[in-house]
Amino acid sequence: AQSVSQHNHHVILSEAASLELGCNYSYGGTVNLFWYVQYPGQHLQLLLKYFSGDPLVKGIKGFEAEFIKSKFSFNLRKPSVQWSDTAEYFCAVKGGLRAAGNKLTFGGGTRVLVKP
Amino acid sequence: NAGVTQTPKFRILKIGQSMTLQCTQDMNHNYMYWYRQDPGMGLKLIYYSVGAGITDKGEVPNGYNVSRSTTEDFPLRLELAAPSQTSVYFCASSLGTGRQNIQYFGAGTRLSVL
Numbered sequence: 219a220q221s222v223s224q225h226n227h228h229v230i231l232s233e234a235a236s237l238e239l240g241c242n243y244s245y246g247g248t249v250n251l252f253w254y255v256q257y258p259g260q261h262l263q264l265l266l267k268y269f270s271g272d273p274l275v276k277g278i279k280g281f282e283a284e285f286i287k288s289k290f291s292f293n294l295r296k297p298s299v300q301w302s303d304t305a306e307y308f309c310a311v312k313g314g315l316r317a318a319g320n321k322l323t324f325g326g327g328t329r330v331l332v333k334p
Numbered sequence: 335n336a337g338v339t340q341t342p343k344f345r346i347l348k349i350g351q352s353m354t355l356q357c358t359q360d361m362n363h364n365y366m367y368w369y370r371q372d373p374g375m376g377l378k379l380i381y382y383s384v385g386a387g388i389t390d391k392g393e394v395p396n397g398y399n400v401s402r403s404t405t406e407d408f409p410l411r412l413e414l415a416a417p418s419q420t421s422v423y424f425c426a427s428s429l430g431t432g433r434q435n436i437q438y439f440g441a442g443t444r445l446s447v448l
Contacts, residue, residue, distance in 0.1 A: 227374060250435065261424065262377075262439040269433050308376060312435060320365055320428060320435040321392065324376040 220245040220313045224325035232333050233301055239294040239328050241309030250312040251292040252322065253283055257305045265307070268292065279303070301334045336360050338440035340425050346446045347415040355410040355443050357425030365428045366408040367392075367437065368400065370421040377424065383408055415447045 225240040243249065251268040266277025273285040283294045292309060309325040341356045359366065364385050369377040369392075379392030383402040397419060399411040408427075412419060422444050426437040 222376075224376075252436075254439075261441045262426075264436060264438075267436065310377075320430070321367075321379055321382060322437060324369075324378075326374055326376040 220311065220323050222309055222311050222323050222325040224307075224309055224328050226328050227326065228329045228331070230331045230333065231299060234298050235332075237294075237296045237299045237303070237330065239307055239309075239330070241292045241294065241325055242290050243292070243309075243311045243313075243323075244290065245311060245313035246290075247313060251283070251285060252310040252312075253277065253281070253292070253294050254308045254310060254324075255305045256308065256327075262308065265294070299330075299332050301332050303330060304332045305330060338425055338427055338438055340423075340440035340443050342443060343441065344444050346448060347412075349415060349417065349447060351415050352411070352413050353415065355412075355423055355425075355445075357408045357410065357440060358406050359408075359425075359427040359438075360406065361427060361429070361438065362405060363427035363429050363438075364405070365430065365435075365437075366402065367426040367428075368398070368408070368410045369424045369426065370394065370419075371424060371442075372421050380410065380423075412445075417447050419445065420447045421445060 221244045223242045253265040254262040255265045268275045268285045276282045306327045308327045310322040338359045367382045368380040378394045381400040383389045425440045428437045
């Protein structure tokens with residue numbers, strides 16, 4: 219079974235600092251990759267996605283992620299965070315072109331706290 | 335568009351009680367999913383459906399049942415609630431395959447079983 223690992227459970231940083239969240243997955247074939255964000259008290263929202271093409275993907279709110287196939291990684295970055303980026307971030311993977319039900323496997327999440 | 339709507343938002347159950355978590359979507363999506371979210375564990379898939387009348391188990395189906403009689407609705411049933419089912423439940427839907435496989439989530443149902 220495939221798995222998704224997010225290395226940091228909690229990250230605390232100050233406004234204007236740079237953010238990088240790690241995500242590694244175990245599936246060896248073609249993958250679709252996603253980052254979702256959950257702001258306090260809200261539901262999950264899609265930040266960005268990768269299906270194919272340019273491995274550097276830009277999403278909403280200044281976030282970007284880089285797919286490195288050789289490292290099975292899809293790390294999320296933001297050059298300068300704001301207090302409003304305080305949230306929990308989830309990496310998700312759909313493994314294979316015909317994954318049954320187009321199921322996603324989620325990582326355990328990273329809680330990010332941005333201090334004003 | 336309302337998107338994915340879940341009811342109720344909060345519920346407290348006693349051990350052994352039953353309840354149904356409702357989920358409806360107005361985007362005419364074929365695929366629907368139920369997840370539970372436990373602290374530090376991410377989201378675990380309970381059941382999913384690829385269309386009306388078709389459902390299948392996810393990673394953690396024990397203690398739950400689902401049905402999909404219409405495209406819009408995908409209720410999740412807990413027959414005999416147990417403390418281990420205390421969690422936040424999210425329903426999601428997606429249109430289909432490939433680039434259409436973006437899952438849209440509801441606001442969640444926070445369930446406590448005491």
